[in-house]
Amino acid sequence: MTYRIGVIGLGQRIAHVLAAMRAVGWSFEVAGHADPAPVGLPILAEAGIAPGRAFADEAALLAAGPYDLVMIGSPNHLHFEHLKAAFAAGYPIFAEKPIVRTPAETFALARLIAEKGSPPLFIGLVMRSMPIVREVIARVDSGALGDLISMDATEHLHPEHGAYLARNWRRRIEWGGSFMLDKVCHDFDIFGRIAGGRAGQVASFGGRRIFTPEQADLPRAYDDGEPAYAMRDAGWGSANDAFWSDMDVADHQTAIVRYDSGLTLAFHSNSHVALQERRWYIAGTRATLIADLVRNRLIVRGALSRGRPERIDYGGVTSDLHNGADEAMARDLLSALEGRAAFPVTPGDSMEAGLTVMAIDLAMSEGTVVDCRPMWSEYDSARARSPS
Numbered sequence: 001m002t003y004r005i006g007v008i009g010l011g012q013r014i015a016h017v018l019a020a021m022r023a024v025g026w027s028f029e030v031a032g033h034a035d036p037a038p039v040g041l042p043i044l045a046e047a048g049i050a051p052g053r054a055f056a057d058e059a060a061l062l063a064a065g066p067y068d069l070v071m072i073g074s075p076n077h078l079h080f081e082h083l084k085a086a087f088a089a090g091y092p093i094f095a096e097k098p099i100v101r102t103p104a105e106t107f108a109l110a111r112l113i114a115e116k117g118s119p120p121l122f123i124g125l126v127m128r129s130m131p132i133v134r135e136v137i138a139r140v141d142s143g144a145l146g147d148l149i150s151m152d153a154t155e156h157l158h159p160e161h162g163a164y165l166a167r168n169w170r171r172r173i174e175w176g177g178s179f180m181l182d183k184v185c186h187d188f189d190i191f192g193r194i195a196g197g198r199a200g201q202v203a204s205f206g207g208r209r210i211f212t213p214e215q216a217d218l219p220r221a222y223d224d225g226e227p228a229y230a231m232r233d234a235g236w237g238s239a240n241d242a243f244w245s246d247m248d249v250a251d252h253q254t255a256i257v258r259y260d261s262g263l264t265l266a267f268h269s270n271s272h273v274a275l276q277e278r279r280w281y282i283a284g285t286r287a288t289l290i291a292d293l294v295r296n297r298l299i300v301r302g303a304l305s306r307g308r309p310e311r312i313d314y315g316g317v318t319s320d321l322h323n324g325a326d327e328a329m330a331r332d333l334l335s336a337l338e339g340r341a342a343f344p345v346t347p348g349d350s351m352e353a354g355l356t357v358m359a360i361d362l363a364m365s366e367g368t369v370v371d372c373r374p375m376w377s378e379y380d381s382a383r384a385r386s387p388s
């Protein structure tokens with residue numbers, strides 16, 4: 001069948017996802033889109049995909065259905081409104097992460113789904129579809145690592161990427177939520193999946209010490225002469241200069257988490273590094289595992305092994321460091337829509353990942369250790385509402 005798709009928020013992300021869907025052989029047409037200034041058009045054009053009719057807003061787009069899939073790729077503060085509109089229309093939905101932006105929106109969404117149900121809803125936590133991540137989960141589930149005791153993880157972005165975040169809508173709490181919510185809800189989704197329990201206590205330090213006026217005299221060119229901090233079109237709501245923008249989210253942040261299962265996690269992120277890294281180091285009683293998500297490489301060694309570590313190179317490293325994840329997710333999405341397999345992540349997983357990061361952000365802003373239990377009980381009572 002040829003899928004008839006409606007897009008709300010035709011930005012860079014949805015354009016890349018549509019290109020990945022085309023690359024893995026989906027048959028679809030974009031029937032229309034609602035977006036005041038679609039940043040993704042050049043990416044779509046490059047992929048040879050027509051954007052369909054431009055509608056004034058999501059209500060007009062949805063009224064012109066039916067659609068086999070509605071895709072939501074708007075800035076994070078609009079996700080909840082766009083989800084509600086798409087729920088009312090009733091078509092299957094692919095929505096980008098983070099599913100929503102605040103605890104209040106999360107509780108309201110959980111309540112809405114519990115009371116009224118929702119159409120099939122797939123969230124773009126794309127790391128779930130990566131073969132290396134599936135293998136990490138499989139190793140943990142198999143018991144091969146033993147009991148998970150502690151782990152550390154990193155997300156270190158190149159200065160150009162950090163500067164994009166400092167100029168794009170993600171720089172504002174009111175639009176993006178936070179640095180960690182937008183960037184690493186993926187990782188916290190997987191950590192929650194492997195932890196065997198929810199986050200119990202969290203603490204965090206960080207803030208803005210890189211993309212500030214005080215650092216504005218940093219050199220503005222790479223050592224080969226290419227201009228720095230300005231390469232990518234920063235799109236909707238953008239600012240001109242990474243150092244002089246009205247950014248109010250962090251540009252570096254560390255966090256510690258104790259999960260209810262006992263697993264402890266230290267997380268270190270920075271948006272201006274020369275040596276990029278996205279790495280999980282997981283120490284279990286029976287084995288130790290390193291997932292290097294930049295090099296797409298897994299290393300595992302038994303705790304008492306004297307042999308060489310097992311090493312799996314997944315290859316397919318791409319310049320955007322998604323390393324084929326988008327294509328893998330496109331396949332998962334098609335399988336889910338055709339009823340061949342469940343999508344690897346649920347709306348509930350997405351809400352829990354978001355809430356965990358929101359608790360971390362609260363700990364950073366309040367300078368306290370946050371006890372997550374009240375948050376989880378509010379979430380559980382919201383999602384326990386029975387359908388009316």
Ligand SMILES: NC(=O)c1ccc[n+]([C@@H]2O[C@H](COP(=O)([O-])OP(=O)(O)OC[C@H]3O[C@@H](n4cnc5c(N)ncnc54)[C@H](O)[C@@H]3O)[C@@H](O)[C@H]2O)c1
Pocket residue numbers: 008009010011012013014034035036037038039040058073074075076078096097098124125126169182234235236
């Ligand atoms: N899963 C991933 O790996 C991944 C990667 C990048 C972005 N994302 C997510 O995708 C979403 C979009 O991010 P992006 O990088 O494409 O941003 P973007 O700025 O490129 O695109 C956002 C688009 O939303 C549009 N928009 C603004 N207001 C709108 C409205 N009222 N109605 C409809 N559209 C509106 C903008 O004009 C723009 O075209 C975000 O939620 C982001 O977190 C996910």
